[in-house]
Amino acid sequence: MxxxxxxxxxxxxxxxxxxxxxxxxxxxxxxxxxxxxxxxxxxxxxxxxxxxxxxxxxxxxxxxxxxxxxxxxxxxxxxxxxxxxxxxxxxxxxxxxxxxxxxxxxxxxxxxxxxxxxxxxxxxxxFAPAILTRLVAHYVGAPRPGRPVPALRALTAREIDVLTLIGGGLSNDEIATALVISVKTVKTHITHLLAKLAARDRAQLVITAFNAGLVRPAP
The missing domain is CATH 3.40.50.2300 (Response regulator)
Incomplete structure (x- = not known):
């Protein structure tokens, strides 16, 4: 319920x-x-x-x-x-x-x-993934490349890959295609990301990706 x-x-x-x-x-x-x-x-x-x-x-x-x-x-x-x-x-x-x-x-x-x-x-x-990314890019602004985010140290290389693609506005299906993994595996990675980064939802994952410099706003 x-x-x-x-x-x-x-x-x-x-x-x-x-x-x-x-x-x-x-x-x-x-x-x-x-x-x-x-x-x-x-x-x-x-x-x-x-x-x-x-x-x-x-x-x-x-x-x-x-x-x-x-x-x-x-x-x-x-x-x-x-x-x-x-x-x-x-x-x-x-x-x-x-x-x-x-x-x-x-x-x-x-x-x-x-x-x-x-x-x-x-x-x-x-928020549709691409719309969410544009919103963050427009209002958060370009972060400094490589800006350290301590919580990222707890992530695996594959989790960072998934976080980067989430920040790029890709849907779960698109992430699965890009990384050649199943959608179920993508969802599992996202669950781990939410827990490790203490994020409520995908919106906060996008913000984290921008703040960490994993993705940059389009010019």
Whole structure:
């Protein structure tokens, strides 16, 4: 069962989301919040697996709430999926920078929303790999080549290969083809990378690859 916390300042939208989610046997709405401050408090109280987080809210916006939830040591298993009416670059970047595992527009189909919740809970990033890489490249900027990242010392040579290709925007299938290994093996390497680098999801792996100088932004 995936436990979901709904965060939106519009009661009607929260109710609509709850109705969609409650129809799914493997999903459970464990709480609701009307602003960012409530979201942080409810997340600490309910320990959800996934938080559906609105961006524009009173008192504390969703991006700052996401930042606080993702930084909370007691909520390391909680992932945030940001929902917005606006596909603005700065929102997507800020969501990524705050630690969100994905970004979804509110006009997404119910089936896409359900799929996004399951994928977020599974540790995937709801940013297409190539889009994620462009975002990081554009906003993080070019790191210094060979910039040391101590955690990389614990990685095997093959894990560094996989991390480099993740940073380059390749999907699991593309990584498997490039390294002549199975997709299952790629997923195993990614699981090891997440554990060794203490990363929540693929988004943080991309950032690590850029910070380590394994990949450089396109000119």
């Amino acid at each position: 995936t436990r979901v916390l709904l965060v939106d300042d519009q009661p009607l939208l929260r109710r609509s989301l709850a109705m969609i989610i409650d129809k799914e046997p493997l999903l459970d709405v464990v709480g609701e919040a009307a602003d960012g401050a409530q979201a942080v408090a409810r997340a600490r109280a309910t320990r959800p697996d996934v938080v559906l987080m609105d961006v524009r809210m009173p008192h504390l916006d969703g991006l700052e709430a996401t930042r606080r939830i993702c930084a909370d040591p007691a909520l390391t298993a909680t992932r945030v999926l940001v929902l917005s009416m606006f596909e603005l670059d700065e929102y997507v970047y800020e969501a990524l920078h705050a630690g969100a595992s994905g970004f979804l527009l509110k006009d997404a189909r119910p089936a896409d929303l359900i799929d996004a919740i399951h994928r977020t809970h599974a540790g995937e990033s709801l």
